[in-house]
Amino acid sequence: MPHTLNAYLVEDSRLIRDNLTAALEEMASVKIVGWADGEHEAVAHLAALTPPMAQAPLDLVLIDLMLAQGSGLGVLRSACGHGHGHGARARCVVLTNYATPDMRRECLKLGADRVFDKSNEIDALIDYCLALAEDRPPPPR
Structure with a gap:
């Protein structure tokens, strides 16, 4: 039985934020516990959600690039x-329309665990989240 992943979403499009939240919460055992539409807001919120400040652990951070x-x-x-x-680091996932090979390399270098293309890798993102929720290794990149 999968457990629910607490996730933070960094996305500036309300439509994408709403649709992604609905899809992940329905299909991938993910609960969006907060969101931001800009870098400064996201960094401040994520600092407050990092142990020991957080009341519940943050498992996943989903980040758009633009x-x-x-x-x-x-x-x-x-x-x-x-x-x-402090403590365990949440997994960071980039979800973008700009998933070029160079951008993927840069994101991974900066600490992303995975990079998914918004236009054609949503199913792969859902599979990734399900694997984490079921405590099994995520599918290979």
Whole structure:
């Protein structure tokens, strides 16, 4: 039986945010516990959600690269770098329309665990989340 993943969503499009929240909560054992549409807001919220500040552990951070203010790369750099924060680090996943090979490499270098293309890898994102919720290894990249 899968457990529910607590996730934070960084996405500036309300339509995408609403649709992604509905899909992940319905199909992938994910609960969106907060969101931001810009880099500064996301970094501040994520700092507050990092142990020991958080009341419930944050399992997953979903990040778009193009934001209303700043960039998802800044969120990765500030909040998702390996070893950031105290205790276990939430997995950071980039979900973008700009998943070029170079951008994928840059995101992984900055601390992303995975990079998914919004236009054709939503099923792969759902499979990834389900694997995490079921405590099994995520599908290979």
